[in-house]
Each structure stands twice: as C-alpha cells, then as structure tokens.
Amino acid sequence: MPLLKRLATLLCLLAVLAVAGCSSVTLAYQQLPLLAGLWADNYLDLDSAQRTQLKAQLQAWQAWHRREELPQWQALLRQAHAAMDDGVTQDELLALERGARASAERSLQHAAPLAAPLLAGLKPEQWQRLQRKMDEKTAEWRDKQTGKGGPAERGKRYVSNLERWLGDLDHAPRKEARSDAEGWHFDLAAMAQGRATRQARTVESLRAWSRQDLAGGTALMMQNLLPLPAEQAYREQIIASLLKLLNGLSAEQREAVRKHWADWGAELKTLQAG
Template sequence: MALLVLQGCSAIKLGYQQLPTLSYWWLDSTVSFNASQTTTTKQALEQLHQWHRSEELPAYADLLQRVQALSAGPVQTEQVCRVWAEVQIRLDVLMREAVAQAAPVAMALGPRQLSHIARRWERQNEEWEKEWLLGSASERLERRLDKTLERYRSFYGELTAAQISLVKAQLAQSPWTAEWGRQDRQRRQQDLLSALQGISQNKLSQTEAQAQLWGVWQRWLKPPEAEQRAVVQSLSQRACENLAQLHNAASPEQRQQATRRLRAYERDIQDLVNSRP
C-alpha cells in the first residue's frame, strides 16, 4: 500500500538523493527556522539521511524482492497484511531514528515558531477541506476514485471497466469519510503541537523530548480513543482486502506490469545502496 504512492523510477533516485534539502525546505515553510535552528536542522536531516541510506535501504530492497514474487500470482488478504506489517516495522525503525535527530530541533522551538506552525496548518486544513469536503457525496467519491485509480494505474496500467467499478464499490463501502478524515487530521496536528509546546515550555531534556515525540508517533498509528482506534484498524484491514481483490482481478499482463514496476523500484534502491558514499 505504501508502495502505491511511489511514482516514476528515476524520480525515486533523484528525489531520495535530494531528501535532506527537500525536507528542510518543507520543514522551514512550516516552522520558519532562525539561523541557528537552520544549521541544527540541516545537520540532523543529513545525519538521518546517511543513516537511512546505509541501514534501511537494503531492507527495502529485500522487501521489494519478496513482493515481486508475491505479485506474480493471486494473493490472499493475509499476505497483503503481512507485507503492510513489515512496512510498519520499517516505519517504526525510521521514526525511532528520526525522533532522536528531531529532539534537539524541537527543544529549540520558541513561541513564534509554534504559532507559525499553527497558522500554517490552518491554511493547509482549509485547502484540504476544499478538496475533500466540498460537493455532494457522489462528487467526493469521484474525486477519491480519480486519485485511487491514478495510483493503481501506475502499477497495473489501464484498468478495465469492471476493475474501475470494483475500486469504486470498495471506496463507497470504506469506513473512511471526509468528516472522519478531517477529525483525524486535526487530532494528529493538535497532538504534535501540544507535544512541541510541552517540550518548549517545560524545558524538557533531550531524552524526555524524544519520549514525547515517540508518543505522538504511536498515537498517530493507534489513537487512544477506542472509537478512533477501531476506525483505523478497520481501514487497515479493508485496505488489505481491497488490494487483494483488485490484484486477483488483474490480468496476467497487468500482474506482469506490476512485477516489472516493483523490479524497477528494487533496482533503483540497489543503485542507491551501492553508490552510497
């Protein structure tokens, strides 16, 4: 599922090599760093990138190899969920290191930066609501369908009318709604902002700051509220079922195309591993 958000192969290598710079630009637009914070943040991003390239990319290549073998034939929902569980493990490993690098940056944030973050998120939320909440239920569904089909086509190529109907039915039956999405988005933002405010106001140590940021990540994945958590779990299970259904409805040619795309991703990652400094 995470792999479906990837685009062209050359973009993976080019984008990955530029990640520290691109990540800094994105963070600075959200936080508005001062000169000292800029230096600290760039160093943290570079260290995280070097660690990830040497320690994590080989595991990604191995996972892609196994997914290629899986994609050649029909799959079961449980197989897809096992792959997603492995992706989540890799994300946890990444976030452990990211939190360690981010803690000193978070400790240096002041009231001005925290206010800048809140205002930035307000503007982004307005744009999000325009995209996902405007229009009738059928219009919202069509927008979701367009984006979902775009990701699937990048793997399988053009889909048949029956396959498009299948994807549309899956989206219509999904427990996700734009209203729930907005609520969950705001929940995550407020959780992170509250943690950053606590780190700044209470002058927490680096170890304490790391614990706070790690707690945010865990709550993002597993909301403390039972109702929210149930929706997240249902969405994860449904995503495995949906992908298995579509893959099993794919023609041999479509599966071959998906396998070729996965193999190209693996080659790109192997190139990055072999060319690391």
Template sequence: MMRAWFLPLALLVLQGCSTIKLGYQQLPTLSYWWLDSTVSFSGAQSPGAKQAIDNLHQWHRREELPAYAELLQRASQLSAGPVQAEQVCRIWTDVQARMDTSMREAVAQAAPVAMALGPRQLSHMARHWESQNEAWEKEWLQGSDSERLQRRLDKTLERYRSFYGELSAVQVSQIKAQLAQSPWTAEWGRQDRQRRQQDLLSALQRISQTSVTPAQAEALLWGVWQRWLQPPEAAQRAVMQSLSQRTCENLAQLHNTTTPEQRQQVTRRLRAYERDIRDLIKP
C-alpha cells in the same frame, strides 16, 4: 514535523514515482524546505536542522534501504500470481515495522531541533496547518456525496494505474464499490488530521515551554508517533484498524482480477524500484 523527514521517501516508493534515485538523493534538501515552510527556522536554527536531516538521511541509506529492497523483492514475487489479503497485510506490517525503526532515529535527531523552537515557530506552524486544512477541506469536503466519491475514485485510479496500467471497466467499478463501502469519510479524515496536528503541537509546546532533557523530548515525540498510529480513543482506533484490514482485502481483491499483462507490469515496476534502491545502497 517528524513525519516530514521520511514521508517523501514513502511517497516516492508507494505512489509510483519513476525517479526514486533522484528523489532520494534530493531528500535532505526537500525535507528541509518542507520543515522550514512549516516552522520557519531562524538563521541560528537552520544549521542544526539541516545537520539533523543529513544525519537521518545517511543513517537511513545505510541501515534501512537494504530492508526496503528486500520488501520490494518479496512484493514483486508475490505480485506474479494471485494473492490473499493476509499476504498483503504481512507485507504492510513489515513496512510499518521499518517505519517505526525510522521514526526511532528521526525522533532522536528531531529532539534537539524541537528544543530550540520558540513561540514564533509554533505559531507559524499552527497558521501553516490552518491554511493546509482549508485546502484539504476544499478538496475533500465540498460537493455532494457522489462528487466526493468521484474525487476519491480519481485519486485511487491514478495510483493503481501507475502500477497496473489501464484498468478495465469492471475493475474501475470494483474499486468504486470498495471506496463506497470504506469506513473512511471526509469528516473522519478531517477529525483525525486535526487530532494528529494538535497532538504534535501540544508536545512541541511542552518541549519548548518546560525544562526537558533531550531524552524527555525524544520520549514526548515518540509518544506522538505511537498515538498517530494507535489513537487513545477506542472509536478512532477501531476505524484505523478497519481501514488497514480493508486496504489489504481491497488490494488482494483487485489484484486477483488483473490480467497476466497487468501483473507483468506491476512486477516490472516493483523490480525497477528494487534495482533503484540497490543502486542507492552501493558505495
């Protein structure tokens, strides 16, 4: 529920969507549809949910877009030459800081909405997640190890090509080797997905079934977000930390194999995103 309010923007920026301005302007409507499909708001609940989303969107446009424009400017400058994993990680750390700031505002807006949810909405959410989990498992858990790896490779290549253009056979082999050595597995992914869902559902049930204040509801939702990023279990936390470090190393390793033309393409793409965001900032 919380993440849906700003995740569409992250998808637009990080997955290479070419229509950032249009997508961002439609974000309140898209977010409401997303949330409504998850919890099935009643007629009485819809106005409050829509207003909360609008408030968050206006705040984000005013307060956060300038910081994202600066991040994209730094990333485009960095992409022009060779990079080190530490430089990539610094960019990602700053992105995470911006996400934390956005989530602080998101949980403040979400708390009153969460307090209005009832058993019907929470049951709908659980069923919705069950259906989504079935689809996720069909995509990532079916088939042999080599078939699973190929599906991951196809998705990863799609994202990289949206920035760098066509990749060489050597680069494709390098990416495949990186995925094969990754600590991420479909089994771990399913476990972590279910962990996050259950954590959020438990918090919403507590908010719905007990007399909590808006501040207490906000604190419960913020705790969910923190545990999503830093799981209480040491083993889960270790995997997430390893994944984060490997991502920085893998991206730096691939970028340093790119041709001047590929670097020019990714630099142009990032600068175009920056221009789009700066256009959105204008009154």
C-alpha cells in the same frame, strides 16, 4: 501524513518517496533532504542558523537510512513480489503493512535525537505557525472532501496512489478502482476527527522530542499510522478494493507490476552502494 497515504503502506515502504511525486526512486531519494527541509521551513519559517542545522541533521539521517534501511526496503519489495505469485491475501497485505511500520519506527527512532536540538530551539511564534499551517491543510482537505466533488476527489487520489506503487494500470482496472473509491461510504465527521487527532498527536510528539522525551514522541508518531476505531470500516473498504484489484490483474498486467518493482529494486541497490 495525509490520510489516504496510509494505503501505500499496504504495498511497501516506498510511500515516503511520494513526497517527490516522481517515478524515479533515485531522484526522489536523493531529493528527500532538500524536500524535507523545504517542508519544514514552510511550516516553521526557520531562520538561517536553523536551516543550516536542519540540513546537517537531514544529511546525517539519510546517511544512516541509506546504510540501514534501504536493505529493509529491498526485502519488502521481495515480499511484495512473492505475494503476487499465487494471489494476494489479506494476511500478506497486512504483513507488508507491519514491515513498513517497523521500518518507519526505526527511522523515527533515529530521527528523534537528531531533531530534538532544533525543536528545542523553536520560538513560540514558530510553534504557532506550525499549528496554523496544519489547520490550513485540514481546511483544504475538508473543502476537497465535501460536496459533490468529494467522491471524485477520493477516486482520483486512490487511482493516483495505486499507479505510483503498481505502475500504469490498464483502462479496465483503473476505471474499476476509481468507481470503487467513489462508491465507498465516507463518514466525513469520523474522518475529520481522525485527522484532528493525528494533527494534535504530531504537534505533541514534536514537543515531546523538544523536551528530550524521545521514546514518548516516537510512540505518539507511531500511533498516527494506526486506524482509529471509527476509521476501521473505511480501511476495510480500501483493503477489499486492493485485494480485488491485485487479484484481478491480467497476466500481462501482473508482469508489468513485477517489472515496475524490479526497476525500483535495482535503483535501491544502486542507492545503497552509492
């Protein structure tokens, strides 16, 4: 999970739909098995039999998720709506985060037994490819974060994530959010270490699943959703900026956010029924 994607869990579990980069929840959700399969193939270079196996597993997981977790997503959206009514507090943001993590944990617990047979059959060169691809992504991330362009990149990503969850922002809050992110203190060494730790945990958790240590692998995955001590100061900057932005929205902008979430809610109900 990219580091900045963690801020999305402060709003709602719809973070997972970011993989589609799409404003339509329905389209993004329907494409999740395909996109997840393409991602796995890119990182593991699956053979034909493995692709077929993965497709069946992803479809089974989504059928469960549609039935069991979409109602939980709708509850999180209602919780977010309620938080907007009288000013958002840090406790409310953290409660949304806890709800998102709980849904993520249930989803991983259900995914583990489905993924284990495929992972158990991976060849050594496929595990090596996974490590190599993750290292390449880390190198790309470091390149974007270093030098004069680093603050601008963080500002761009922050605003992009905000508008994915809140809808289009007016010029003033968009400008303020970008300025906030560009001004955050960013400890590259600490953040790089955090990314390396999560990368190692991800590989270790997948290997645990491959050995049928489903609970152990899931626990490692869940650790990746928690900030490391060295990242806490950066996290606090994000939370402070979010609170300032959300509580500084005009009545018109708050209504636009509510409509954005209401549209999501309507799509989720349709997906659940389908």
